[in-house]
Amino acid sequence: MAYPYTHEREIRVLSRGFGDPATRTLDGWRKLGGYEALEKALGMDREELIEEVKSSGLRGRGGAGFPTGVKWSFMPKEPKGPQYLLINADESEPGAFKDRELMRWTPHQMIEGALIGAYAMRAQHVYIYVRGEFFEPAQIVGRAIEEAYAAGLAGKNILDKGVDIEVTLHLGAGAYICGEETALMNSLEGRRGQPRIKPPFPAVSGAFAKPTTINNVETLCAIPHIVKNGGAWFRQWGTEKSPGTKMFNVSGHVVRRGNYELALGFPMDDLIYDMCGGIRDGRKLKAVIPGGSSVPILTAQEIEGLAADYESVAQAGSMLGTASVIVMDDQTNMVRQVRRMVEFYAHESCGQCTPCREGTAWMAQILRRIEAGQGTPEDVDTLLGVCKNVTGTTICVLSDSAAAPVLSWIQKFPEDIDRLVGGRRGVQIPAGAATA
Numbered sequence: 220m221a222y223p224y225t226h227e228r229e230i231r232v233l234s235r236g237f238g239d240p241a242t243r244t245l246d247g248w249r250k251l252g253g254y255e256a257l258e259k260a261l262g263m264d265r266e267e268l269i270e271e272v273k274s275s276g277l278r279g280r281g282g283a284g285f286p287t288g289v290k291w292s293f294m295p296k297e298p299k300g301p302q303y304l305l306i307n308a309d310e311s312e313p314g315a316f317k318d319r320e321l322m323r324w325t326p327h328q329m330i331e332g333a334l335i336g337a338y339a340m341r342a343q344h345v346y347i348y349v350r351g352e353f354f355e356p357a358q359i360v361g362r363a364i365e366e367a368y369a370a371g372l373a374g375k376n377i378l379d380k381g382v383d384i385e386v387t388l389h390l391g392a393g394a395y396i397c398g399e400e401t402a403l404m405n406s407l408e409g410r411r412g413q414p415r416i417k418p419p420f421p422a423v424s425g426a427f428a429k430p431t432t433i434n435n436v437e438t439l440c441a442i443p444h445i446v447k448n449g450g451a452w453f454r455q456w457g458t459e460k461s462p463g464t465k466m467f468n469v470s471g472h473v474v475r476r477g478n479y480e481l482a483l484g485f486p487m488d489d490l491i492y493d494m495c496g497g498i499r500d501g502r503k504l505k506a507v508i509p510g511g512s513s514v515p516i517l518t519a520q521e522i523e524g525l526a527a528d529y530e531s532v533a534q535a536g537s538m539l540g541t542a543s544v545i546v547m548d549d550q551t552n553m554v555r556q557v558r559r560m561v562e563f564y565a566h567e568s569c570g571q572c573t574p575c576r577e578g579t580a581w582m583a584q585i586l587r588r589i590e591a592g593q594g595t596p597e598d599v600d601t602l603l604g605v606c607k608n609v610t611g612t613t614i615c616v617l618s619d620s621a622a623a624p625v626l627s628w629i630q631k632f633p634e635d636i637d638r639l640v641g642g643r644r645g646v647q648i649p650a651g652a653a654t655a
């Protein structure tokens with residue numbers, strides 16, 4: 220059965236099993252060479268394994284793009300007690316839907332990657348923290364864990380190599396903030412899902428106050444392929460600083476929405492016009508959010524000739540984030556979209572920082588007023604002031620994320636401001652504000 224969203228220009232490494240329900244089973248995964256990488260890894264020196272991941276240049280796929288091998292090397296080499304690897308499967312960012320599909324089609328790929336990571340980092344326990352609403356993916360992952368235990372691939376004495384790694388599935392309760400790594404740890408421990416102040420960093424004191432590494436689902440899915448084929452093999456795709464393939468999850472006003480696995484650096488125009496079939500109903504492109512709702516909006520002009528990798532998108536004033544590309548056509552009511560995004564953040568704010576708790580709610584209120592045609596030029600000044608006050612002042616970056624679409628909208632769509640509030644009255648936009 221063909222996965223509905225395939226294209227000849229895709230490079231299907233992680234998504235190889237998409238569309239084939241057999242891949243969900245241990246037998247099916249083994250037919251694709253599954254668990255060969257785990258066997259190889261358990262025969263390798265742990266430091267050598269981490270070096271291999273470092274050499275691949277793999278960057279975390281949860282949004283920040285931090286190098287995975289470097290992150291792994293922060294874990295203590297002489298454990299004084301338990302150490303943990305947490306899989307972040309909370310995927311709640313508006314626009315993101317890649318981890319869900321990776322779990323639905325290839326649960327063993329993620330489990331294998333996690334077992335390798337746990338071995339490399341001397342972690343005795345892997346916790347998979349799955350978003351509460353992901354009932355079907357969680358069921359599929361749960362069955363795969365059972366199969367792995369039954370086959371001696373998880374638990375005690377894995378593959379008779381004297382390595383013990385337990386794997387536990389944990390369902391969240393559907394809070395976006397629990398995707399933030401320290402809130403995830405609190406939630407896992409049974410506490411309120413609120414981010415912690417750092418330091419201490421998780422590799423020093425994480426879940427249950429023990430050294431912990433948190434990795435995204437897609438990050439761990441890349442690991443078996445890197446271990447099996449080598450870091451240099453992974454580098455055959457992508458750019459020097461953004462190597463490998465990446466899942467691009469495209470939504471919005473394109474003809475063919477869906478997940479596409481592409482080499483990083485793929486032309487954004489080609490993604491939208493070739494792979495996704497262009498803008499639906501023959502309309503024109505107005506704007507693109509390249510990395511999930513937390514990143515600044517790019518205009519159609521800014522997308523032209525843009526390479527979809529971490530550096531190029533940052534240079535264009537936004538972020539690749541989770542590569543959750545939201546495409547908007549020329550009929551899009553931008554203030555409505557921005558208001559909806561800000562309402563999402565206001566709703567999901569955990570409330571412990573005043574600028575975030577109050578600021579996101581104020582922004583939503585002002586945007587509702589502007590959308591209703593009752594805004595004033597002062598409202599735009601107030602919005603800019605609130606954006607400034609919620610950026611870089613809080614425990615986590617949820618409030619920065621709420622400000623990003625607002626600032627970029629004010630900066631890049633002046634015609635909206637003129638039409639809705641009768642001009643910006645010489646409003647001063649802080650330098651670099653839209654990339655905050």
Ligand SMILES: Cc1cc2nc3c(=O)[nH]c(=O)nc-3n(C[C@H](O)[C@H](O)[C@H](O)COP(=O)(O)O)c2cc1C
Nearest residue numbers: 279280281307309310311398399400433434435438
């Ligand atoms: C508000 C907020 C929500 C987040 N949600 C997720 C999420 O759902 N999934 C995820 O992998 N990372 C999420 N992150 C990023 C994580 O904190 C963390 O950086 C990531 O899981 C690390 O994995 P990686 O190094 O493999 O990318 C979120 C961050 C913030 C600030």
Ligand code: SF4
Nearest residue numbers: 569571572575613615
């Ligand atoms: S910034 Fe917002 S979501 Fe993050 S810790 Fe503070 S109140 Fe909670």
